[in-house]
Amino acid sequence: MKKPAERQQIDTEIQQLLELRHSEPHHLLGIHPDGDGIVVRAYRPDATAIHVVPDFGGRVPMTHRKGGIFEARLNGREQVFNYLLEVEYPGNKTFTLRDPYSFLPTLGELDLYYAGQGRHEKLWERMGAHLIHHNGVAGVSFAVWAPTAAGVSVVGDFNGWDGRLHPMRRMGASGIWELFIPEVGEGTRYKFEIRPNHGGSPMLKADPFAFRTEVPPATASVVHALNHFSWTDSQWLTSRSEGEPTQKPWSVYEVHIGSWRRVVQDGDRPLTYRELAHELGDYVKRMGFTHVELLPVSEHPYGPSWGYQVGNYYAPTARYGHPDDLRYFINHLHEQGIGVIIDWVPGHFPRDAHALGNFDGTALYEHADPRQGSQPDWGTLVFNFGRNEVRNFLIANALFWLEEYHIDGLRVDAVASMLYLDYSRKHGEWIPNRWGGRENEEAITFLRELNDSVRRKHPGVVVIAEESTAWPKVSQPINEGGLGFHFKWNMGWMHDTLLYFSKDPIYRQHHHNNLTFGLLYAFSENFMLPLSHDEVVHGKGSLYGRMPGDAWQKRANLRALLAWMWAHPGKKLLFMGGEFGQPAEWSSDRSLDWHLLEEPGHRGIQTLVADLNRVYRDIPALYDADSEPRGFQWVQPDSAASNVFSFIRRSRTPGRHVVCVANLSPVPRENYRVGFPRQGSYQELLNTDAQEYGGSGMGNGGQIHTEAQPWDGQEASALLTLPPLSVVWFTPG
Structure with missing residues (x-):
């Protein structure tokens, strides 16, 4: 017989459970030794009767104690045993099930320790929902971090979304709640019902570690196994780790999946991941790009955010298909020799009620003080990078995409907003550091830990910073005081170059330094030159639309801009539509204007980009010394009055070089003398005024011969024909 104190303790725990604020329901429910016998307790609030069905046989009725809590005692037994619960409901409905509270925890002490320290690099393998066999029983283990919650339950299709049926247990001081639920299968929808410690209504939260979600605007998490897809890209993964990334050609095609191309005959819907694999993969291969960069693919509640306000960091958006369909897309592009980069957003997240904000009733993932935790530009919340668990959540997420989806690079969004406490804030709206x-x-x-983890665990994978300020050493090694990124977006180059090319040529002589200034700092970082989606939205117009002049001049200027970019030091990134001169500003709600390729002028721009990529990949001088001063030399930097520029790109291999000459005035220039590094014949490698690109066909007949007349500080020179609004490349041969 139990002592009064023991009975009182059980009564107290029963009341806590009925109020759904018991932090360890397994202590009360399930099977337990009890004096000279065994006691089994179950909580089924709407049941009329429950029987225990032991594995050794028999059927033991349970007594209803209070509020849906039933209890059965088996005297004379010393060992716990496996059993089923036979639960009867009104209307003679009977269900037989395994009792979730008869199972030991699925998380070990090491998992809890490393998670608390912020050093669990495969945290996604333990948190969230996992299909497992536990003590020989199939089901799903659930785990969620909610350290201040008074109680947490798993709700979903399997329990009628009733938070009373599956309360979780808290794993000590870790703040992690855990529960194994037998017989839950793949594809089951679920959420966590979290009851704040300060009272108030329960909150329904999506799983921060969910691998799959419903199609928005629905917000439930979906049980999903990561082990179904069979990869066939091992050769690609091996090859990408060979060599130094800064010495490789990078020509990146930036894509928004939902608007690249749509299926008009099927309600103008976007392509699925699998459809995109073949259509985009074939197109990118034909165009010669080395990589595709996808605007964020993580699930996001608000479509017009283009994915930059992430709701579920570990789940690909369900808008375009199943997670394994995204794997198929990546695998197929790898088989085509094309890398895949994704935009990744660790700086901020949206305030949607089902997402990370106020997750356990407190500022858990974000800072509590709005001067630190609120991002005024986007109305979002800022991650608390000072918290071990938050850094772990994000770094593990980066590694998750690399390991589980074979991603080749992460372009980290809005790095400047992370680096500066006063980013976009007025005086008094931010808190200084110590x-x-x-x-x-x-x-x-956090950023240094991120880059160190990626470099250490995934050689060949790159991390790219979208960083718009003069923060020093963004792409320099951590042990030299840098942030450790592989590349930094050159936003200064982008702004200056677009400003120059948008000017009427009559005014360009006054903006000559816009194209020369960038070379003063071009080798201070490992730069990527971006003409991204940000430059063709919010009233900025398209690249084509920003070019001055009539239609012919617009096309000529755009061709010159692209060839200038491809010859300039730095890796290349071009947003979709720019490669054929789409006149309209980009909209995420409709397809690119592919019909324009029926017009020779736009088709010519596309042909030029394909040739730029082909030549770029074939000529190491255009890429292998991008980050080194020896890879670039001005020939004519000061010809402002004539709008002419000339420079040499040099390879790390001595003697191999390309001479780039740009005439960015609308006036053709005959017998224009330009210096060359040596005497001999040069091939006219590329001419943006060629007829096949939509130009006038003016040029140098495919070849020139330099003479022993020093010019522009070079030992030889040649008289050239420079077409109007053009860029011409020459290489020895």
């Missing part, structure tokens, strides 16, 4: 400065030391530590 030294009184504006640098976010916690974010710096």
